[in-house]
Amino acid sequence: MRFRPPALPNKRHAVEHITSKMSRTGVAVAALVILAAALIAGAAIGETSIPFDIVLKTVANRLFNAGYPLEPLDEGIVWAYRLSRAVVAACCGASLALAGAVLQSLLRNPLADPYILGISAGASTGAVAVALLGFGAGVLTMPMGALAGALAAFLLVSLLAVRAGSGSNAIILAGVAGSQMFNALTSFVVTKSATAEQARGIMFWLLGNLSGVRWPDVGLALPVTLVGLLICLWHVRALDAFAFGNQAAASLGIRVRRVQIVLICTAAAMTAAMVSLVGSIGFIGLVIPHAARLIVGVRHGRLLPVTALVGAVFMIVADILSRTIISGQVLPIGVITALFGAPAFAFILGQKRARP
Numbered sequence: 001m002r003f004r005p006p007a008l009p010n011k012r013h014a015v016e017h018i019t020s021k022m023s024r025t026g027v028a029v030a031a032l033v034i035l036a037a038a039l040i041a042g043a044a045i046g047e048t049s050i051p052f053d054i055v056l057k058t059v060a061n062r063l064f065n066a067g068y069p070l071e072p073l074d075e076g077i078v079w080a081y082r083l084s085r086a087v088v089a090a091c092c093g094a095s096l097a098l099a100g101a102v103l104q105s106l107l108r109n110p111l112a113d114p115y116i117l118g119i120s121a122g123a124s125t126g127a128v129a130v131a132l133l134g135f136g137a138g139v140l141t142m143p144m145g146a147l148a149g150a151l152a153a154f155l156l157v158s159l160l161a162v163r164a165g166s167g168s169n170a171i172i173l174a175g176v177a178g179s180q181m182f183n184a185l186t187s188f189v190v191t192k193s194a195t196a197e198q199a200r201g202i203m204f205w206l207l208g209n210l211s212g213v214r215w216p217d218v219g220l221a222l223p224v225t226l227v228g229l230l231i232c233l234w235h236v237r238a239l240d241a242f243a244f245g246n247q248a249a250a251s252l253g254i255r256v257r258r259v260q261i262v263l264i265c266t267a268a269a270m271t272a273a274m275v276s277l278v279g280s281i282g283f284i285g286l287v288i289p290h291a292a293r294l295i296v297g298v299r300h301g302r303l304l305p306v307t308a309l310v311g312a313v314f315m316i317v318a319d320i321l322s323r324t325i326i327s328g329q330v331l332p333i334g335v336i337t338a339l340f341g342a343p344a345f346a347f348i349l350g351q352k353r354a355r356p
Contacts, residue, residue: 028305031305031306031309034309034313035090035309035312035313038086038090038312038313038316038317039083039086039087039090039316040052040055040056041316041320042082042083042085042086042089042090042316042319042320043055043058043078043082043083043086044078044082045320045324046077046082046320046323046324047323047324047327047328048077050074050077050078050082054070054074054075054078055078055083057070058070058074058075058078058079058083059078059079059083061075062079080214080215081214084213084214084215084217084218085210085211085213085319086316086319087218087221087222088210088213088217088218088221088277088278089210089278089312089315089316089318089319089333090312090313090315090316091218091221091222091224091225091274091312092210092221092274092277092278092281092284092315093284093288093311093312093313093314093315093316093318094225094229094307094308094309094311094312094315095221095224095225095228095270095271095273095274095311096114096270096271096274096281096284096285096288096311096315097284097285097288097289097292097307097308097310097311097312097314098225098228098229098232098267098270098304098307098308098311099113099114099119099228099266099267099268099270099271099285100112100113100114100284100285100286100288100289100307101232101285101288101289101292101300101303101304101307102232102239102263102264102266102267103117103264103267103285104289105239105242105243105300106239106242106260106263106264107171108242108243108245109169109171109172110290111172111286112171112172112175113284113285113286113289114150114267114268114271114285115179115280115281115282115283115285115286116172116175116176116179116286117153117154117157117171117172117175117178117179118153118154118156118157118175118176118178118179118181118182119150119153119154119267119268119271119272120150120179120271120275120280120281120282121153121178121179121180121181121182121183121186121280122149122150122151122152122153122154122156122178122182123146123147123149123150123153123268123271123272123275123276123280124146124149124182124183124186124206124275124279124280125149125153125182125183125185125186125189126145126146126147126148126149126150126152126272127142127143127145127146127149127275127276128186128189128190128202128206129145129149129189130142130144130145130146131145131202132189132190132193132194132198132202133189133193142276143220143272143273143276143277145276146272146273146275146276147268147269147272147273147276149182149272150268150269150271150272150275151265151268151272153178153179153182154264154268156178156181157171157174157175157177157178158171158174160174160177160178161173161174161175186206190202190203204332205278205279206279206280207279207280207332207333207334207335208278208279208280208281208332208333208334208335208337209278209279209330209332209333210278210319210322210333211330213277213278217277220273220276220277221273221274221277224269224270224273224274225270225308228266228267228269228270229304229305229308231262231263231266232263232266232300232304233301233304233305235259235262235263236299236300236301236304237254238254238259238263239263239300239304240299240300240301241254242254243298271285278333279332279334280334281333281334281337282334282337282338282341283337283338283340283341283342283344283345284311284314284315284337284341286341286345287341287344287345287348288307288310288311288314289303289307290345290348291310291344291348292306292307292310294348295310314337315333315337318333318336318337318340319333319336321336322335322336
């Protein structure tokens with residue numbers, strides 16, 4: 001039998017596969033570098049600036065017992081306050097952005113996000129009810145109360161949307177109504193049950209506040225973000241299929257109802273966990289997925305990791321601005337995200353409309 005050399009197209013395909021794999025590896029490394037740089041900046045920049053090398057030496061001392069001689073005050077500020085705050089900010093931005101991207105894909109509506117659909121408002125109500133009214137008799141924690149409120153809010157919104165009809169905007173209108181109702185419930189509970197000092201603290205927290213987060217909060221935020229990202233990445237094929245509608249997804253072998261329940265519960269859990277830690281923050285889940293689509297397109301295998309990265313970096317930058325924009329005062333981070341998010345969303349809408 002005569003020997004036949006491998007066909008050239010196979011060699012070309014192998015080279016293309018290796019090149020593509022190297023390219024993905026390079027992108028992943030670049031993303032990690034960007035995220036690490038943002039975290040270092042979040043730990044270094046503040047009302048009192050700390051040199052970047054002090055931040056790196058502090059991390060080396062704490063994680064690897066490097067033994068660098070540092071001022072206890074600087075090391076304490078970096079490790080106990082700013083770095084944990086930056087990590088929680090990154091987790092919050094990534095989780096809310098991922099939740100927005102998933103909801104927009106499942107519902108096929110560019111306006112869907114945890115804030116507009118009432119999930120954030122329901123989570124706030126659940127957390128406040130546990131904190132002030134003692135719901136759960138000490139069994140429920142604030143994160144569990146927030147999750148219960150988020151799921152209750154989305155269930156209510158879904159029922160309202162079914163009653164309103166099958167139009168593409170029905171769930172958005174139902175979400176606005178549900179959000180207003182849960183916001184009113186939160187205000188009623190705070191007004192009725194909180195002291196003046198508690199009311200001020202809770203209202204500041206509801207606008208987004210990272211001042212109280214520490215390393216124990218990272219123990220909740222980081223696993224929720226990583227698990228949520230993995231679940232979403234596991235369903236990228238289904239999310240791509242949903243772009244063509246539920247029937248098209250079902251024809252491709254997607255178990256539509258199961259995937260919808262899993263992803264909606266994942267989005268609600270990520271939102272609830274972040275709301276229980278830092279309060280209700282708007283525009284992250286609405287704006288960041290659209291910005292990511294402008295960068296990498298609509299394929300979810302690329303869209304979801306970029307959405308998480310952009311959301312994390314944006315939230316760290318917003319936290320830095322909230323601490324430095326007014327000397328001696330910390331603004332609620334929700335104010336910063338709204339000030340930048342609303343114009344950014346208007347710009348994105350203009351870019352989409354300008355496309356042929």
